[in-house]
Every structure is written in structure tokens, then in C-alpha cells.
Amino acid sequence: MNTATAANLLYGDVEEDLRASVRGLLASRCAPADLLRRVESDQRIDLDLWRTLATQVGVTGLPVPEELGGQGASAREVAVVLEELGRSLAPVPFLASSVLATNALLAAGPGAAGVLRAVAEGERTAALAVPFTAWPDVEPTVRATGGGLTGTVRSVAGADVADVFVVPVAGPHGVELHAVDAAAPSAVAVTEAVPLDLTRPVADVSFDGAASTTLTDDGAAAVRAALLAGAGLLASEQVGIADYCLESTVEYVKQRYQFGRPVGSFQALKHRLADLFGELAVARAAARYAADTLANGDPDAAVAVSVAQSLCASTAVHAAEEAVQLHGGIGMTWEHPAHLYLKRAKANELALGTPGRHRASLAELVDLPGPQ
Numbered sequence: 524m525n526t527a528t529a530a531n532l533l534y535g536d537v538e539e540d541l542r543a544s545v546r547g548l549l550a551s552r553c554a555p556a557d558l559l560r561r562v563e564s565d566q567r568i569d570l571d572l573w574r575t576l577a578t579q580v581g582v583t584g585l586p587v588p589e590e591l592g593g594q595g596a597s598a599r600e601v602a603v604v605l606e607e608l609g610r611s612l613a614p615v616p617f618l619a620s621s622v623l624a625t626n627a628l629l630a631a632g633p634g635a636a637g638v639l640r641a642v643a644e645g646e647r648t649a650a651l652a653v654p655f656t657a658w659p660d661v662e663p664t665v666r667a668t669g670g671g672l673t674g675t676v677r678s679v680a681g682a683d684v685a686d687v688f689v690v691p692v693a694g695p696h697g698v699e700l701h702a703v704d705a706a707a708p709s710a711v712a713v714t715e716a717v718p719l720d721l722t723r724p725v726a727d728v729s730f731d732g733a734a735s736t737t738l739t740d741d742g743a744a745a746v747r748a749a750l751l752a753g754a755g756l757l758a759s760e761q762v763g764i765a766d767y768c769l770e771s772t773v774e775y776v777k778q779r780y781q782f783g784r785p786v787g788s789f790q791a792l793k794h795r796l797a798d799l800f801g802e803l804a805v806a807r808a809a810a811r812y813a814a815d816t817l818a819n820g821d822p823d824a825a826v827a828v829s830v831a832q833s834l835c836a837s838t839a840v841h842a843a844e845e846a847v848q849l850h851g852g853i854g855m856t857w858e859h860p861a862h863l864y865l866k867r868a869k870a871n872e873l874a875l876g877t878p879g880r881h882r883a884s885l886a887e888l889v890d891l892p893g894p895q
Contacts (some may be wrong), residue, residue, distance in 0.1 A: 755827065833878045
């Protein structure tokens with residue numbers, strides 16, 4: 524008899540309360556005008572907002588057990604936070620620290636408990652030292668030598684504000700997972716790369732004899748778990764991006780008049796927005812299913828994640844493109860945030876596996892034959 528529990532795609536009361544808390548904070552601290560000013564400054568990541576999210580809302584430790592300093596929540600609650608961060612493009616390292624690094628630390632087991640507690644309680648910000656485009660596995664470019672860790676990892680998300688790096692290392696018996704203190708300037712060098720997404724910088728991280736602590740000897744499994752969770756939950760951020768773009772565009776076309784009537788009353792625009800609404804509904808269902816399978820340890824999680832990424836990445840890009848176009852002249856300017864949403868959507872399309880790579884992964888998972 525099949526005892527599998529049916530997936531729940533609805534938002535619970537606790538999830539809606541969490542959403543209200545995060546959205547209220549972001550509305551007061553990360554309005555579009557604030558975001559536009561910040562991306563033109565030297566400090567693109569809002570560390571004050573990040574500390575507030577950690578201390579007042581407790582988002583840094585959502586999926587971490589309470590005995591390790593976390594909230595004991597699940598991937599479903601993390602997904603709700605990512606939806607809201609996607610809606611506002613909040614420049615905080617939540618995905619890098621509280622999703623990718625935290626899931627790697629959770630999978631690493633008891634050896635990572637000390638680092639995990641510091642990250643969950645908001646005392647330290649972590650970054651998983653893998654390329655942000657990695658999927659589904661990572662070949663380590665850092666090696667352990669007698670004098671410490673040596674090697675370079677390209678395009679690491681959250682590296683510029685990380686206090687600790689969680690590093691896959693090529694060891695003598697396979698991939699290990701190490702922790703490296705970022706406050707070692709002679710041994711750790713962080714070089715910011717030219718970003719496509721101004722609200723989520725990436726950087727190259729070089730280790731030259733860096734001292735480290737071994738977290739687990741099975742680093743490959745820990746990294747794989749982190750990438751699976753990261754890709755699945757990134758889909759919820761992409762839903763948040765698409766949701767904001769659709770909502771703001773509908774509001775704009777109601778107010779913009781042409782030939783004595785709102786441009787939103789033109790049938791061609793109605794059809795475009797209706798099509799986008801349908802796409803968003805499907806993408807949201809896919810993202811919710813991915814989050815639900817991750818929360819429940821469902822064996823279908825890998826399939827759900829690749830389905831979600833195949834849909835949600837493209838939906839976010841389409842929604843951002845429509846926002847730029849349907850906002851008319853103002854949508855083409857730097858003074859309007861539409862370009863930031865398009866850049867985030869395009870960068871996310873490359874992150875943690877492109878839609879094409881996820882479709883290839885999905886084909887293998889469901890035994891579809893390859894090209895003949």
C-alpha cells in the first residue's frame with residue numbers, strides 16, 4: 524500500500540505570519556528608492572538589514588534544529604522568506620549563508636555543529652565556496668597541503684561579506700568539507716568579479732596556505748545536498764521576482780493613459796499580462812512542490828527541484844522583460860528598478876544550473892531517452 528503523503532502547496536498560517544513580518548520589514552527598509560541608491564554605493568550588501576533580519580525575525584537559522592541555535596522550521600518557511608526577498612531584491616546574503624552554506628553544514632553532521640550554531644544565531648555569515656553556477660556536483664579546485672588549503676574558486680556568491688567559508692577540498696581519500704576563517708588576509712583573498720546582478724555580487728576566492736577545520740570527510744554528499752536545496756529554494760525567489768514584476772506592471776498600465784484611456788485596457792496588453800499570470804501560477808505550484816518535497820525528505824525531491832528550476836527561471840526572466848517593456852520609456856532608465864529585476868532574473872537563470880541543465884538532469888531522473 525502506498526503511504527506517501529500528498530504534497531501541500533498551500534501556505535499555512537505560520538508561513539503567512541512569517542511572510543507578513545518579512546514583507547513589513549522590507550517595505551520600510553528596502554523600498555525601490557533605497558535599493559537604487561545602494562547599488563550605486565560602495566557597499567552593495569545591506570549588512571544593517573541583514574542583522575535586523577537575523578535578530579528580529581530569526582531568518583538565519585530557520586532550517587536549523589533548536590538545539591543548534593536555530594528555529595527548527597523547514598524548507599517551506601525558507602521558501603516564503605525567499606519569495607519576499609525576491610519581491611524586494613533585498614541585497615542580503617540569505618541564499619548564500621542561510622540556504623547554501625547552512626544546508627552544507629547540516630549535511631556535514633556533528634563536526635560542523637559549532638560553525639552551524641554561529642551561522643544560525645546570526646553571529647557569523649557563511650559562504651559555500653563553490654561557483655554560483657554549479658550543478659549538480661562540484662569538482663573541488665582547492666587542495667589540502669601540509670601548509671594549509673591552496674586553490675581558487677570562481678564566482679562565489681556571498682563571498683564579499685562572509686565571515687567563514689565552507690570549502691569543498693580535494694583530500695587524499697575524496698572530497699572533504701572544511702571551514703576557513705575569512706579574517707585571514709594573508710591566506711584568504713576575495714576579489715569581486717564584475718557583476719551582472721548589482722544586488723547579489725559574486726567574487727573569486729583564493730586560498731594560499733589557509734588554516735582550516737575539517738567538518739566531514741564526505742564533502743561530496745554535503746555539497747550535493749546544499750546544491751539540491753539551493754536550486755529548489757531559488758525557484759521561490761524567482762517566483763517572488765515574477766510576482767513583483769507582474770503586480771507592478773499591472774498597476775502601471777492602469778495609471779498610464781494613451782489616447783484618453785488606460786493602456787491596460789488595450790486588448791494586446793491584456794493578453795500579454797494574462798499569459799504571464801498563467802505562467803506565474805504554474806511556476807508557483809512547481810516552486811511550492813519543490814519546497815514541500817525538500818521539507819519532507821521526499822525521494823521525489825530531485826525531480827521536483829529540476830522541474831521547478833526549468834519553469835521558474837524562465838518565468839522570472841519573462842516577467843522582468845515584460846516589466847521593462849510595458850513600463851515604456853521609464854522602464855528603460857536607470858532611475859526605475861525594472862532593470863535590477865531583469866538583471867537578477869538573468870543572473871538567477873545561470874545560477875545553480877541553467878534550465879537546460881535541469882532538463883537534462885530531469886531526463887536522467889525519469890529515464891527519458893537521449894537524442895538519437
